[in-house]
Amino acid sequence: MPLRTREEFIQSIADLDLQIYMFGEKIDDYVDHPVIRPSLNCIAMTYELAQQPEYQDIMLATSHLTGNKINRFTHIHQSTEDLIKKVKMLRLLGQKTGSCFQRCVGMDALNALWSVTYECDEAKGTDYHERFTRYVQYLQENDLVADGAMTDPKGDRSLPPHQQPDPDVYVHVVERRDDGIVVRGAKAHQTGACNSHEVVVMPTIAMREGDEDFAVSFACPANADGIYYIYGRQSCDTRKLEGNDLDIGNANYGGQEALMVFDDVFIPWEHVFLCGEVEFASPLVERFAGYHRSSYGGCKVGVGDVLIGAASVAAEMNGVAKASHIKDKVVEMTHLNETMFACGIACSAEGVRMPAGNYQIDLLLANITKQNVTRFPYEIARLAEDIAGGLMVTMPSAQDLADEKIGPIVEKYLTGQCDTPTIDRMRILRLVENLTLGTAAVGYRTESMHGAGSPQAQRIMIARQSNLDHKKELAKALAGVGTPWQKEKLKTPAASADA
Amino acid sequence: MKPPASLSVVYCGGCNPQIDRGAVAAELAGDKASGAAPAGGATAGDGDAGGAAEASATVYLSGCARACASGHRLTSDEPGEVVVAGELVDGRTTPAHDIAATIRQKLKE
Numbered sequence: 001m002p003l004r005t006r007e008e009f010i011q012s013i014a015d016l017d018l019q020i021y022m023f024g025e026k027i028d029d030y031v032d033h034p035v036i037r038p039s040l041n042c043i044a045m046t047y048e049l050a051q052q053p054e055y056q057d058i059m060l061a062t063s064h065l066t067g068n069k070i071n072r073f074t075h076i077h078q079s080t081e082d083l084i085k086k087v088k089m090l091r092l093l094g095q096k097t098g099s100c101f102q103r104c105v106g107m108d109a110l111n112a113l114w115s116v117t118y119e120c121d122e123a124k125g126t127d128y129h130e131r132f133t134r135y136v137q138y139l140q141e142n143d144l145v146a147d148g149a150m151t152d153p154k155g156d157r158s159l160p161p162h163q164q165p166d167p168d169v170y171v172h173v174v175e176r177r178d179d180g181i182v183v184r185g186a187k188a189h190q191t192g193a194c195n196s197h198e199v200v201v202m203p204t205i206a207m208r209e210g211d212e213d214f215a216v217s218f219a220c221p222a223n224a225d226g227i228y229y230i231y232g233r234q235s236c237d238t239r240k241l242e243g244n245d246l247d248i249g250n251a252n253y254g255g256q257e258a259l260m261v262f263d264d265v266f267i268p269w270e271h272v273f274l275c276g277e278v279e280f281a282s283p284l285v286e287r288f289a290g291y292h293r294s295s296y297g298g299c300k301v302g303v304g305d306v307l308i309g310a311a312s313v314a315a316e317m318n319g320v321a322k323a324s325h326i327k328d329k330v331v332e333m334t335h336l337n338e339t340m341f342a343c344g345i346a347c348s349a350e351g352v353r354m355p356a357g358n359y360q361i362d363l364l365l366a367n368i369t370k371q372n373v374t375r376f377p378y379e380i381a382r383l384a385e386d387i388a389g390g391l392m393v394t395m396p397s398a399q400d401l402a403d404e405k406i407g408p409i410v411e412k413y414l415t416g417q418c419d420t421p422t423i424d425r426m427r428i429l430r431l432v433e434n435l436t437l438g439t440a441a442v443g444y445r446t447e448s449m450h451g452a453g454s455p456q457a458q459r460i461m462i463a464r465q466s467n468l469d470h471k472k473e474l475a476k477a478l479a480g481v482g483t484p485w486q487k488e489k490l491k492t493p494a495a496s497a498d499a
Numbered sequence: 500m501k502p503p504a505s506l507s508v509v510y511c512g513g514c515n516p517q518i519d520r521g522a523v524a525a526e527l528a529g530d531k532a533s534g535a536a537p538a539g540g541a542t543a544g545d546g547d548a549g550g551a552a553e554a555s556a557t558v559y560l561s562g563c564a565r566a567c568a569s570g571h572r573l574t575s576d577e578p579g580e581v582v583v584a585g586e587l588v589d590g591r592t593t594p595a596h597d598i599a600a601t602i603r604q605k606l607k608e
Contacts, residue, residue, distance in 0.1 A: 080571060119590075350565050353572040355590035362565055467517050467563065 003060075003071060004143045006048040010040060013195055016221075019228035020194050020258075027231070030194065034240045036231070038439075039256035042101040043145055043195045045093060046073055058089040064357075065137045073107045074140045076114050077359040083348035087298035091341065094302020098435065100255035100443030102145075102192025104299060108291035109148030109200045110136055111358060113217065116284045117273050118356035128273045129356070135219055135271060139198065147196035147222065149187040149260060150288060152204040161207065161214035171201060171262055172213045173275065180268040181275060183216065190260045191451070194229050196222050199260070203274070206282035215281045217274035218267045226265040232257035236438040246398035246426060249434025255443040286461070287360060292452035293370030294361040297344015300373050303435065303444050304337040304380055310431045311384040317425045318389060319417040329383045336376040343369035364465040367458040374455045377448045381436040392429040393437075401426065506606070507557045509568050516562025517585040518595045523560060526599035555579055556606050581605050 004012070014031040021027065022035065030036050050059040050071050061075035061082060062068070077083050086107070093101045114136070117128040139146055152161075155169030164170065171185030187193075187201065200219045207215045220227070234255070236248075245251035274280055312330055315321040347365030354360050385392065395414065400406045401423065416425045434440045449455065476482065508524050556579045559569035566573055566584035573590040575582050581602050582589055588601045 351571060352564065352566045352584070353574070355574045359571075467515055470516060 001142050003050055003069070004047055005051060006044040009044055009047045009143075009145075012197065013040065016197065016223040018194055018223050020231060021228065022231035035237055036194065036256065038099070038240070038250070038252055038254035039102065039192065040195050042093075042097045042099050042253050042255070043103050043192060045096050045101060045253075046071065046103045046145075047143075049092065049096065055092065058085045058092065061085075063137075063140050065133065065140065068140070070140045071143055073103045073145070074110070074136070074143065075107070076136060077111055077351075078357075079359055080349055080351045083294070083351045083359055083361055084345055087294065087341070087344040087348055090295055090298030091302040091305070094299045095305050096302075097253040098250050098303055098306040098431070099253040099440050100191060100299065100303075100447060101253075102195060102256060104295045105148035105191050105292065106146030106196065106198070106200060107148075108288055108295060109150070109202060110139070110146065111291050111360070112284055112288035113200070113202070113273055114358045115354040115356040115360060116280055116287060118354075119283070120274065120277055120280045122355075124277055126277070131270055132273050135273075142197075144197040145192070145195065146198040146200045146219070147190060147193045147260075148288065148292075149190055149193070149199050149201045150204050150285070151188050151190075153186055153188050154204065160211055161205075162210040167213075170204065170214045171216065173216050174213075174264065177266075180266055181216070181218070181272060183218065183262050183265050183267060185262050187260045187262075189232075189451075190229075190258045191447075192256050193222070193258045193260050194231065194256060198222060199224075199227070202284055202288060203281040205285060207278040209278065211278050211281075212276040215274060215276055215278045216272070217284065219271045219273070220265060220267055224265050226263040228261050228263070230259040230261070232259065234439040234442045236434070240439075242398070244398045244402075246401070246423070247430060249427075249430035249432075249438055250440060254439050255447070257442065286363065289453050289457065289461075290361055290363045290366040293373075293458065294344055294347045294366040296373040296448065296452060297340050297342075297347070297366075297369040300377055300444065300448055301337050301341040301344070303440070304333070304340070304377060307380060307384050307432070307435045307444070308333045308337060310428055310435065311387040313428045314388040314392075314425075314432060317416040317420045317428060326387055329387055333380045333383050336380050340369065340372050340376055343372055363461065367461040367465070370452055371455060371458045371462065373448045374458070377444050381441075381445060384432050385436055388429055388432045392433045395426055395429060505555055509557060509559045511561040511563075511565075511567035513562055515565070517564075518562060518583075518598065520560050520562055523583065523598050523602075524558075527558065527602060556581070558583060558602055561585065579606070 010031055018030060020030050027033055031040055049055040059072055060069050061072045063070045064076060064078050072086060072089055075082065077086065090104055113132055117132045120126055121129045152170040155164045155166060161170040161172065168185050171183055171187060173181045174184045175182035198219055199222050202217045203215050239247050308330060312321065315326045320326050343365060347361045347369055350362035350365055351359045396410050401410045411422045414422045414425060435444050506527060510520060513520065559580065559582045561568040561584040563585040564587055565571065566582065569575060569582045573582055573584055573587060583598055586593055586595055588598055589605065593601050
């Protein structure tokens with residue numbers, strides 16, 4: 001099958017008839033629902049750009065399985081150049097959507113599973129990698145979106161999965177049959193789950209003896225019997241129900257999070273990629289997290305580009321663009337943004353070819369990337385709010401602007417630089433609001449903090465990989481630690497100068 | 500299988516060593532039993548891999564998992580080549596004190 005068009009993708013999601021609940025109701029026409037559609041448009045952009053020759057160098061890759069051109073989101077990275085192009089692709093999509101575009105999670109899951117299934121087979125004599133290879137080829141040939149599902153609700157964090165009072169807080173195997181397994185549980189914070197054709201499930205933490213039923217990885221269609229989705233709220237989401245684009249800030253694009261529930265879902269063995277091998281849960285989690293942390297060095301940077309642009313336009317419309325402190329703040333925002341990008345590129349350039357043949361990012365630098373992402377977007381957002389001014393959160397509504405009596409008053413008092421239409425000033429300020437504390441802030445701020453693992457998760461990995469012993473040896477060597485002290489050669493500075 | 504007649508070692512640049520590369524090479528050099536003493540040292544990126552062309556076996560010896568000596572590859576597709584990247588030998592975690600012995604075993608195989 002050739003690459004899908006944007007329209008074909010949207011229709012294919014509509015055809016799935018997913019079981020989605022929002023505000024206590026089942027949503028039938030979900031692709032056209034005003035709260036959901038912007039998020040669907042984001043993933044549609046991954047199809048749209050792949051059709052455009054000017055973006056195909058980074059949007060497309062050559063499948064190592066078939067030799068065919070495929071969307072890079074379904075690619076298994078074959079070189080450090082592939083890893084670098086991935087980061088650039090994510091930046092591009094962040095720029096085009098100003099939102100979380102959701103498709104990277106599945107790509108990162110595929111690449112982590114590629115090497116882990118291979119290594120599990122080598123160690124245990126299983127045949128997961130062969131199955132997984134067929135599955136990846138299926139995704140590539142049909143140009144599908146896979147949701148990478150890792151985060152379990154986790155219940156009592158002090159207890160391992162098998163000791164939880166309610167085992168369902170971790171996805172687990174409840175029945176093993178000759179033809180497959182039955183799984184139950186839920187995955188939280190599922191980015192783009194309702195816009196995906198497939199679900200690729202992975203364990204969420206390192207596991208140990210006793211956790212065998214929870215050490216499970218598998219794939220299934222997003223509309224498999226027993227799967228349903230409870231849509232996550234976002235700040236200001238109901239503005240999308242008000243019937244106009246002005247107060248949304250970014251009317252066409254947005255992110256999506258959902259609680260995904262597995263209510264006794266049957267998975268045939270062909271789509272089971274880990275089942276009971278507890279020692280492979282940890283590398284799977286670490287590798288997926290590593291890939292995903294590197295991804296943030298692209299996507300958040302692209303959204304940052306939009307926010308820096310929005311703040312700069314707001315400054316122009318306010319008539320303060322030439323003020324030195326404004327220019328300095330824009331430079332600082334750029335510095336922070338490009339630092340995240342530099343980290344994303346660095347962990348890609350320092351990637352390695354794994355025994356399975358695919359390339360993996362440098363894990364230390366990927367964790368450094370994400371650690372910066374837990375901080376820098378917040379500072380960029382703070383500076384954007386500083387530049388934009390308080391009006392971004394005190395402006396009257398679109399309804400007021402449209403009102404026959406009040407509208408001219410709003411127009412008169414919200415005017416900025418003479419040649420700027422008031423509505424355009426309101427639009428750009430609403431975009432800043434959207435990115436810093438509206439629906440897009442879910443992706444740009446809190447997801448930067450907790451997505452791909454909270455800050456402490458990165459600090460643990462950084463501590464583990466920092467090679468501190470080498471640093472200590474360097475310091476000891478330069479300081480002369482452990483060498484005999486020749487105090488008989490000691491002179492006063494004055495005597496030394498005289499000599 | 501007979502051990503290789505000679506052994507070439509290709510080093511990374513050594514900017515972030517998690518293992519003592521020199522000690523690993525020295526252990527291989529002093530390993531009379533294997534008959535596989537390093538024929539010469541080279542640094543990754545050199546035009547001539549320091550005797551690798553004549554050697555029947557090559558060890559790519561990187562100090563960390565970035566595997567610069569082997570061109571960022573944790574394994575080699577070529578027979579007679581072993582890739583060390585920090586505490587990984589051909590992609591498998593190996594304690595530092597076992598690396599030379601593991602290389603020796605792989606070259607015998």
